[in-house]
Amino acid sequence: MRPLLTLLALLALVSPAHARSVTDSAGRVVEVPDTVTTVFAAGPPASVLVYVLKPEALTGWPRALRPEERAYVAEPYRDLPETGRLTGRGGEANLEAVLKIKPDLIVDFGSVRDTYIDLADRVQEQTGIPYLLIDGRFDNTAEALRVLGGALGVPERGEALAQDVEARFARLDALLAEVPEDARPRVYLARGPEGLETGMKGSINTEIIERAGGRNVADDGGATKGLVNASMEQVIVANPDTIVTWDQNFFAAVQDDPLWQGIDAVQKGRVFLSPTAPFGWIDRPPSLNRMMGLTWMAGLLYPERWSEQGGGDLRAETRAFYNLYYHVDLSDEDLEGLLEWAEGRPPE
Incomplete structure (x- = not known):
């Protein structure tokens, strides 16, 4: 256990040489590297969000893809390793896996309740790795794409997908406006x-x-x-x-x-x-x-x-x-x- 604690202490002292401030969905101001090349997804929802926006940055799947799922994911990402998860039952046991991967960024997508804010703050403090919380509510989808797209350095893709989401919602809203x-x-x-x-x-x-x-x-x-x-x-x-x-x-x-x-x-x-x-x-x-x-x-x-x-x-x-x-x-x-x-x- 001592080597892990030592590594935690050293990493906590490290900050990106070139960073920018990103405000996440919980209102936390996080210093994110100018160039994000590797992302650890804290749970399955985050892995999908990162894959959709910038698949080359995803370091692994919380659960490895099953054989019947592989054809529906682009070939370079079908064999990404199983990384486990930080959130959910037993999630924190994978903190050591995060340290081994040494990602530029950790992303969680879902609830932004106090429990998840506390976890994000604690992991970020212990590892020195920036940790973004993105609101996963359905109606926040477009904003989530814009925020994380900007953080990952792909704002154009984030904007394009956000507009696609808004168009889908608008089509549906137009339909439902006529249905009591x-x-x-x-x-x-x-x-x-x-x-x-x-x-x-x-x-x-x-x-x-x-x-x-x-x-x-x-x-x-x-x-x-x-x-x-x-x-x-x-x-x-x-x-x-x-x-x-x-x-x-x-x-x-x-x-x-x-x-x-x-x-x-x-x-x-x-x-x-x-x-x-x-x-x-x-x-x-x-x-x-x-x-x-x-x-x-x-x-x-x-x-x-x-x-x-x-x-x-x-x-x-x-x-x-x-x-x-x-x-x-x-x-x-x-x-x-x-x-x-x-x-x-x-x-x-």
């Missing part, structure tokens, strides 16, 4: 093989449903937050007309499960499986990947209105998104594999 709240689809997020884990209204896991104009049926007026385990009785009472899931086991079984037969969404064939490669379209993680999910979900919930707003061709929009955000040109085979069940087609 009580006329919007009632949506349930089914997580896990039984479909009984879900996210309450306002949670980061269901933010995409609500932003796309769906009414999350897991709503108790704000009394409960985050992920919860629902009972089958609660789902029956809620009776959603649309179900979205990323769990293939649930999706494959739900049509033949007698417990779900009375649910409107099942009876009408409105159960949809979200793509998950290379990152989930609903969450997992809640990062820039949700922008593609937003486009997909708007088309599911409002197919005619979304088409009138310039959407509707899911294949073309997926190709364009993966090229712009993920730096990859999808083959026809990879595109079909990705969208195989996203339009509600039953598994073979």
Whole structure:
């Protein structure tokens, strides 16, 4: 342990020879090197954000890519090492890994609550490595791209992506302006093989449903937050007309499960499986990947209105998104594999 402590002490005395001040989403003023060539992502959402903006700076994935995800990431970055995470359960055990990598910058993308501010301050103080906290709320996406794009030295790309995000939101807002709240689809997020884990209204896991104009049926007026385990009785009472899931086991079984037969969404064939490669379209993680999910979900919930707003061709929009955000040109085979069940087609 002593060599690590000595290294921490030495690194804490080091400051970049040429640095500039960046104010992060928590209001912290951080001295960032003029040229950032290596970034440690504190968690999965940050890794997606850094990859989208400046993939050559990413030092590794918090979790190494799985075989089925590799085709959807540009080839030079498929074999980046697994670095673990600083945030979340057991995250701080990876501080030594950060010191070995010696990145120019640490980035976290998500909550900017006091807990995360304290962690950022402590890690920065111990290592001497600047640490930026970027607000990961859905509606802050464009600002996040601008702030980190500037910090990474790619402001033009950050601005281009921010404008793309704003255009997507504007298309959706124009659509929803004509749809009264009580006329919007009632949506349930089914997580896990039984479909009984879900996210309450306002949670980061269901933010995409609500932003796309769906009414999350897991709503108790704000009394409960985050992920919860629902009972089958609660789902029956809620009776959603649309179900979205990323769990293939649930999706494959739900049509033949007698417990779900009375649910409107099942009876009408409105159960949809979200793509998950290379990152989930609903969450997992809640990062820039949700922008593609937003486009997909708007088309599911409002197919005619979304088409009138310039959407509707899911294949073309997926190709364009993966090229712009993920730096990859999808083959026809990879595109079909990705969208195989996203339009509600039953598994073979």
